[in-house]
Each structure stands twice: as C-alpha cells, then as structure tokens.
Amino acid sequence: QVQLVESGGGLVQAGGSLRLSCTASGSTSSYYVMGWFRQTPGKECEFVASINSGSSTFYADSVKGRFTITRDNAKNTMYLQMNSLKPEDTAVYYCAKSRTGSMSSTRGEYDSWGQGTQVTVSS
Numbered sequence: 619q620v621q622l623v624e625s626g627g628g629l630v631q632a633g634g635s636l637r638l639s640c641t642a643s644g645s646t647s648s649y650y651v652m653g654w655f656r657q658t659p660g661k662e663c664e665f666v667a668s669i670n671s672g673s674s675t676f677y678a679d680s681v682k683g684r685f686t687i688t689r690d691n692a693k694n695t696m697y698l699q700m701n702s703l704k705p706e707d708t709a710v711y712y713c714a715k716s717r718t719g720s721m722s723s724t725r726g727e728y729d730s731w732g733q734g735t736q737v738t739v740s741s
Contacts, residue, residue, distance in 0.1 A: 620644045620730045622713050627735030630703055632688045634739070638698040640713030640732060651716035653728060653733070654687060656709035656737075665723035667698065678719045681707075703739045710734040 626638040627733070636673040653668035667677045675687050693694040696713060714728035722728075
C-alpha cells in the first residue's frame, strides 16, 4: 500500500507560480507511473499530467507549456511546477499512483490517491 501526501497549495494571483509536491511512503517504487489530477466543485476530476519511471511526461492540453511534472525517485517525491497560473486553474489538486504501467489520463487507472491540496488563483 502506498500513502501519498500533497503539499504546496495556496493562494496566488493570476500569472503567478506555485510548486506542488507529492511524497510517497509505504510500498513505494520508482517504477510506478504517477499523476496529478484536479477537481472543482460540480465538475469531474480532470487529468493534469503524468510521469513514468524514466521521467517521460504527458500533459493535458489545458496545462501544456505552463505546468511541468518531475519526480525525484531518491526522495519518493513528485512535483508539479505551475507557471502562468490562470483563475481557471483553481481546484483541489490530487496526486495519484497508477495501477498499470500506462501514462493514462483516466482516473480509474490510478489506485492510490492523496488527500488533495487547494490551489486558488485570483484574477
């Protein structure tokens, strides 16, 4: 079992930056595909980005060019650097571990989730 804990959320003005962290404990493995999702009230959970053990990445079109996902396997930590933030990026951000080797954007393919961290972007 893997436990995931996000941190780094907060309030930022439009155009600003934040870096989220996700630290894993328990049965951790650098072989896992990891991902970031986000959710706002009344909307479905939205895929943001994923990264595999070799640090290949996959991004949602809405964040491509603004967000960067990275990982430090030695620290069992994944990061999401968010630049040029927009009010529509406001959401609770969750990190998750994939149960397959696929860098999927489908929520159902992730089986361990953190508790989430709030990101609020003011206009």
